[in-house]
Amino acid sequence: MAIMVGKGTNAIVQGITGSQGAFHTQLMLQYGTNIVAGVTPGRGGGIVHGIPVFDTVKEAIDRFNINASIIFVPAPFAKDAALEAISAKLNPVIVITEGIPVKDEIQMMEFAKQKGTTIIGPNTPGIITPNECKLGIMPGHIFKPGKIGLVSRSGTLTYEIAASLTNAGLGQSTCLGIGGDPVVGLSFVDVLEFFRKDPGTDAIAMIGEIGGNAEETAADYIANTKYPKPIAAYIAGRAAPPGKRMGHAGAIIMGKSGTAETKIEALRNAGVKVALKPGEIPKLLM
């Protein structure tokens, strides 16, 4: 078992003809993901790594049985691509694109909410259910099937912790990045809710960072709902100074809110085991 994606996921790649789209289509195919079609407006009729390219999502879904989309479309056109995927009732829609204006993100999320679509990202490494489905840009070989669910706001730090879990013999049910932007489709709470209901997930690794209050909200949720599965967390950014963006648009401490300390304290009070180094996560879950 897993959450959101698995063996039954058939996906399209929007922006398949771009360099990133084409490159990762190949890697996702090699991993065994069912990529059945690609979409790039104006490039219909083409073929990328053996995958047919269509001008519109509608043409692709009329021809094939498709339920998910992964988007590599450049930022100025990403909102349109996401709205097209949501309109076609694809679910989930994974938005890898970085640098989308926040106004566009707000519109995307509202439309997704109305249509009941799950958006993963934007600015996410994607989602992987090991040995079943990889819809993302993560290196597949560091993940192994198992019972740990992993949710993160970051990219390479996710790989770091996934690799340490795998090395410690702890496989994963599903791993996903919710995205590094201020406005993203999934909160920690949303993902914890998915993992709560998933019989294939026994415990959760949660990777947060400075900025916003998604971790504090998750801590409230964990405490208030008596979350039934063990959670270990790591929060990056204890050494970050206020007012400076640490790479991600979302990773910025404003005034007194969004510091690593407030997040760590909130999570500890909710009974979450907090690691001070990424490498300590497996130990806390054993």
Place this chain on the structure above:
Amino acid sequence: MKLFEYEAKEIATRYNLPVPSGFVAATPDEAKAAWLKIGGLSMVKAQVLVAGRGKAGGIKPASSPEEADEVAKAILSMTIKGEKVTKVLVEEKLHSKYERYISIVVDRSARCYTILCSTEGGVEIEQVAEQNPEKIIRNRIDPVIGLQDFQSRTVANQLGYTGKQMTLLASVISKLFQIMQEYDAELIESNPLIETQSGDFIAGDLRILLDDNSLYRHPKFLERMKSLEPDMTPLELQAHERNLAYVELDGDIGIIGNGAGLVMATLDMILDYGGRAANFCDVGGGANEDRIAAALEIVLANPRVKALLINIMGGITRCDDVAHAILDIQKKMGITKPMVIRLVGTNEEEGRTILAVAKIPSLNSMEEAAAKAVEFAAQVK
């Protein structure tokens, strides 16, 4: 990107949002001329992007043209929190009855814009939030219908205004949202919003923060961002031009890594081992040789750097590519500072072998690498 107060007020004027009458001056002479145009008691305000200019002495009254000249001269020679003052705004001094607060912000958890307003203006809103949280009224803006006039009226009403004043304030709120939308701002804030003796509302101060990701829609500001980002250090500006996420810190260990989260985790670990990072530098996913070279150049250009830690978690980035890049750069630049390289992930064995042949040690544990970097930095005099 932050706009200067005078830029924000120029925009406000175009939208008929009331602001004090004022003129920008880059010299004391211009400030004097501005005073004469206003023709009465004026405020001379340093135009800087850092906060806290008032406390730093960057806002002064001037009761005569001579005083405007004098005060402008003093302020124009100031550096406030590292930012040189190059312009002042000379503005009419308003006689306020009350100071209010109003802002529109991006609400991350609700995924929409939210209006914050308070009768307690003129002080830091964080302070109000802490001491009198009930004094801050929040209203979410529906992403589908946007801010409708009736909602602006409701907000004005909630602040206690009725009749004519309610309509005046509602119009201010609607205009703030209109500016926010048309300029792709992530924050617009008037603090204080001045209520005059005659009952009008005037934006005493106005802050606009543009969304960097939207600047391609606003070419004028994109140009300005490239040319002038006064709160950046020279190295941050260089990094910015070369598309690297680089933030200067006050320590002595240079850090380069791939991925924002991983680099932040590296900084934390350095701190835990008793060291201090000199910078945050993220070369991003799929970093190629050019990017790593650019990062090395910028990080090593900081004279405070005594030792260097490179932390690469190879996913899409291949460790052998990184190793080749480091060797090439070392040949070209002749790096003399002690360097610790942590290299794991895709093709890590090939990468380590390449480095080992060149007698550059590499590690596979992030903990060990951080500890080593702290040790190296401590050894350098």
